[in-house]
Amino acid sequence: xxxxxxDLYDFDSINDYLALNIKxxxxxxxxxxxxxxxxxxxxxxxxxxDLDDEIELFINLDRLYYNDDFNSxxxxxxxLNKLKIRxxxxxxxxxxxxxxxxxxxxxLINGSNTLNTNYQTIxxxxxxxxxFYLSNEINLNEILKIRDNTxxxxxxxxFGKQLMFSSKRKxxxxxxxxxxxxxxxxxxxxxLIIKDLNDINNKSYIYEDSNGTYVTTYKNVNALxxxxxxxxxxxxxxxxxxxxxxxxxxxxxxxxxxxxLEQTINLDMAKSMFKDVNLEVSxxxxxxxxxxxxxxxxxxxxx
Amino acid sequence: xxKPELxxxxxxLNKLKIAxxxxxDAVYIGGKQFSLRSAASNxxxxxxxxxxxxxxxxxxxxxxxxxxxFHNDNLVGLKExxxxxxxxxxxxxxxxxxxxxxxxxxxxxxxxxxISTQQSITNSYAIKFYKNLGASRVVLAxxxxxxxxxxxxxxxxxxxxxxxxxxxxxxxxxxxxxxNYYSKRDSNRGGCSQSCRWNYQLFNDDNEISxxxxxxxxxxxxxxxxxxxxxxxxxxxxxxxxxxxxxSIYYLATVVSSYRNIIDEYLANGIEQVRDFNxxxxxxxxNRATGNGFIDGYHYEDIQLYNxxxxxxxxxxxxxxxxxxxxxxxxEQRNNFKxxxxxxxxxxxxEFYSFKVMEIFDENxxxxxxxxxxxxxxxxxFDKKVSPYSMLRKVIS
Numbered sequence: 001x002x003x004x005x006x007d008l009y010d011f012d013s014i015n016d017y018l019a020l021n022i023k024x025x026x027x028x029x030x031x032x033x034x035x036x037x038x039x040x041x042x043x044x045x046x047x048x049x050d051l052d053d054e055i056e057l058f059i060n061l062d063r064l065y066y067n068d069d070f071n072s073x074x075x076x077x078x079x080l081n082k083l084k085i086r087x088x089x090x091x092x093x094x095x096x097x098x099x100x101x102x103x104x105x106x107x108l109i110n111g112s113n114t115l116n117t118n119y120q121t122i123x124x125x126x127x128x129x130x131x132f133y134l135s136n137e138i139n140l141n142e143i144l145k146i147r148d149n150t151x152x153x154x155x156x157x158x159f160g161k162q163l164m165f166s167s168k169r170k171x172x173x174x175x176x177x178x179x180x181x182x183x184x185x186x187x188x189x190x191x192l193i194i195k196d197l198n199d200i201n202n203k204s205y206i207y208e209d210s211n212g213t214y215v216t217t218y219k220n221v222n223a224l225x226x227x228x229x230x231x232x233x234x235x236x237x238x239x240x241x242x243x244x245x246x247x248x249x250x251x252x253x254x255x256x257x258x259x260x261l262e263q264t265i266n267l268d269m270a271k272s273m274f275k276d277v278n279l280e281v282s283x284x285x286x287x288x289x290x291x292x293x294x295x296x297x298x299x300x301x302x303x
Numbered sequence: 304x305x306k307p308e309l310x311x312x313x314x315x316l317n318k319l320k321i322a323x324x325x326x327x328d329a330v331y332i333g334g335k336q337f338s339l340r341s342a343a344s345n346x347x348x349x350x351x352x353x354x355x356x357x358x359x360x361x362x363x364x365x366x367x368x369x370x371x372x373f374h375n376d377n378l379v380g381l382k383e384x385x386x387x388x389x390x391x392x393x394x395x396x397x398x399x400x401x402x403x404x405x406x407x408x409x410x411x412x413x414x415x416x417x418i419s420t421q422q423s424i425t426n427s428y429a430i431k432f433y434k435n436l437g438a439s440r441v442v443l444a445x446x447x448x449x450x451x452x453x454x455x456x457x458x459x460x461x462x463x464x465x466x467x468x469x470x471x472x473x474x475x476x477x478x479x480x481x482x483n484y485y486s487k488r489d490s491n492r493g494g495c496s497q498s499c500r501w502n503y504q505l506f507n508d509d510n511e512i513s514x515x516x517x518x519x520x521x522x523x524x525x526x527x528x529x530x531x532x533x534x535x536x537x538x539x540x541x542x543x544x545x546x547x548x549x550x551s552i553y554y555l556a557t558v559v560s561s562y563r564n565i566i567d568e569y570l571a572n573g574i575e576q577v578r579d580f581n582x583x584x585x586x587x588x589x590n591r592a593t594g595n596g597f598i599d600g601y602h603y604e605d606i607q608l609y610n611x612x613x614x615x616x617x618x619x620x621x622x623x624x625x626x627x628x629x630x631x632x633x634x635e636q637r638n639n640f641k642x643x644x645x646x647x648x649x650x651x652x653x654e655f656y657s658f659k660v661m662e663i664f665d666e667n668x669x670x671x672x673x674x675x676x677x678x679x680x681x682x683x684x685f686d687k688k689v690s691p692y693s694m695l696r697k698v699i700s
Binding site: 118146168171206 | 371372373374375377378399400401402404405406422423424425426427428429430431432433435444446451454455458473474475477478479480481483484485487488489491492493494498499501502503504505506507508512517518519521523597601603604606607609
């Protein structure tokens, strides 16, 4: 049975979701994950973990690491193990090797949002990872074909901003310095917006953290229309991101998805309720395809 | 001191020959399938076979990039393609998606494999992971500094490859979907539209921060680590990589020969200072501003392009020498030139001549004043024999 997997705003917000019978949460750990809405310290993980026996925490360690980081990474992994945290989301194969060396046992989720695009890769990497966050750029048919061909735990994003780009470079800081502009906040709590000069539809959020720069979609992916396919095909976790969405709207969206999943409302009702939330949405790549062959590119661009 | 491999890109068979003749120890090429850079000509299997034969004839190597991130539909034909590459005896492949490793292992295909920079390998543990998967080399992330590289080299026992020259992704390689979202072109399957180099308006809520004089861009300067080569060689790095499978033969000849000179001069005489001649040559080939990337740490705006992001394709390359008999040079024209132009001739065997064009002849040996047509066959009087694939460039003061 598919489960909803969600983000938190703060510790208090967890009760809102427990009330909806949602118990799977992604927790971003300060210094070890890409900054999102809520970024916590290890001590705070312990508090959340103790709230309810059925709470399932996915600790997000999705940064790329350098050799200097591995002492602190070892230490945090040992502490997480002690707290009986089992599920880690990672993006760096070095973490797999480190965990092996430390003799620790975790269920590792490969969190790459660009590299998990076919079933054979996932089957092969299942020797090292228990689960996979499927890339945002693949469509419904591709997702379902992956499901048909692997037993790995699969995660798909069904709502929220999608990460498009990550760079080690501090692109906003550099821009402000180069042009001698007064620095303003542009972190995960205060993103800026970029708009393509030649196509106003190409609009995104951009922000920095201590590890670099991130660009996300401006619109929220909304996969309500595809939820039945995900549920009936046993996609294990359906992720709803709260990045750059206000707390109340997010709670309403989670409630809609939860109610549809619990069959207390139907799709029409869900869509109608969703309209009232008034968020800009798209179906992203779920019913779309990208091109890559030169001939297809020329055809698409009318060359 | 260990001599590192100088690894050059080649977009087609002609470029492969030029890169190797001008001093590369190895080239990396893309086949018609499974390779990024869909806009490059790329190699048929027959071309790969000929390229490998050519390289091996001169004791050099050919690596084939099989570096797309596969979608389900792309899996068809992968095993057969890898079998063919093994049969052709390429020296290795460069892959980004672990499906390639799986296929090689599953079917016991005899191929060395290198892990592409698309996997963003930044630490010793990740290197160990890929070594345990059987990789013979990893291509390090471009974000690695020299100090980090040195430490990685000291702590690992598989080959490490490091980018030293050419264009750079501004994102961690393989972790950028701007092109997918903005133009429906899949960057991880060769369709990248380089959206990072576009101009953007920048807003804080509804207030525009940018204006027409300072639009926001994520464009990166190109990499040029010529002056760091002595350090890199001393670190024991195994392979020094030049980027650019879509670059011209002139770019390849210029950049490869410059790096060849710098490496050889350091290894032979311990000369750390790069000669002005080589720096000038590299500058002549550059069509974008260059920087040092991450090698000496991270210096924020120094590695970004802002107001000066336009490309400036060089017009200096005026002809490719097809033949010479000690009396005439037979030349294929590449850019307009005329009588009285000052030119330089340089060749794969370190030939170098400067002279003024006194007379130009057309294909029928009729005297002409200008050579205006691309790929026009022309003749210049020249009393020395030079190597085929030598090149002529105009001296622009």
